[in-house]
Amino acid sequence: MKLLLSFCIILFLQSLALGQTVLKNPGISGSESYEINDHIDNIGFVKAKIDISIKERNGHKYYFIHAEEGNIYLNEIELNYNDLTTISEKRTNMQTNTLEEYYSNPGNGIIHFFNKEKKIDKYFFNKDKNIYSRYAYFFSFRGFPFTLGKSVTFSTYVFEYGDALTMKLKNVSRETVTVKAGVFDCYKLELSLGGWQSLFSSDKYYIYYSVSGSHPFIKYEEKDNGQWYTNELIKIN
Numbered sequence: 001m002k003l004l005l006s007f008c009i010i011l012f013l014q015s016l017a018l019g020q021t022v023l024k025n026p027g028i029s030g031s032e033s034y035e036i037n038d039h040i041d042n043i044g045f046v047k048a049k050i051d052i053s054i055k056e057r058n059g060h061k062y063y064f065i066h067a068e069e070g071n072i073y074l075n076e077i078e079l080n081y082n083d084l085t086t087i088s089e090k091r092t093n094m095q096t097n098t099l100e101e102y103y104s105n106p107g108n109g110i111i112h113f114f115n116k117e118k119k120i121d122k123y124f125f126n127k128d129k130n131i132y133s134r135y136a137y138f139f140s141f142r143g144f145p146f147t148l149g150k151s152v153t154f155s156t157y158v159f160e161y162g163d164a165l166t167m168k169l170k171n172v173s174r175e176t177v178t179v180k181a182g183v184f185d186c187y188k189l190e191l192s193l194g195g196w197q198s199l200f201s202s203d204k205y206y207i208y209y210s211v212s213g214s215h216p217f218i219k220y221e222e223k224d225n226g227q228w229y230t231n232e233l234i235k236i237n
Helices: 002-019 134-143 195-200
Strands: 031-040 044-057 060-069 073-080 086-093 098-104 110-115 120-125 151-157 164-179 182-193 204-210 217-224 227-236
Touching: 060 134, 073 134, 086 134, 134 204, 134 217, 164 204, 164 217, 164 227, 182 195, 182 217
Parallel strands: none
Antiparallel strands: 031 044, 031 227, 044 060, 060 073, 073 086, 086 098, 098 110, 110 120, 151 164, 164 182, 182 204, 204 217, 217 227
16 A cells, blocks of 8 residues: 555656746846857867857747857757747758757657667657757756755656656756866756666766856766766857
């Protein structure tokens, strides 16, 4: 009986999560431009130029992100204004002018996910309200409720898995961070797999956001094959 009761409680909590979003717009400006030192797997570091604007469609505002990773990749991302969830994300190889990855979620529960390398081109039915796409993390996570020790879970689609993965994001500390753009008082967020998938991977990634204002991105750290790689803010235009 206790097991059944626990199971019912879990289902109830999951249903609540489907009906509300975990991230909220902290008041991000409709006009931002900056540059990041960006590491691309199997290529190395390039300068990424990122421009952010607010657009409107059918009476609803959304953020549009135009991000060029050197002369190699172009990311074009649309995010809902209030909760920063992803409407669409398109990654194009600028050297070959080919679509590498595409994700869309118009809000009707129908998800389209495409990845050229893994030959994925699928539609999913997913009513989860908390789906954030990978190349928008640096922007969407600015909507995190920045309280020390606070954690949230959300879903994301990645080609390594081919379906929705549960991710966990936690505020682990507050630190002074020095990057090429200057010295910043930052919150340090830890990103890892959540749910049952966490049993198979202990990988952790760290993203730093300024404590002040609308929490702009400052730095990202990940470990690959025993070596740490850092993407950092170079310049605010």
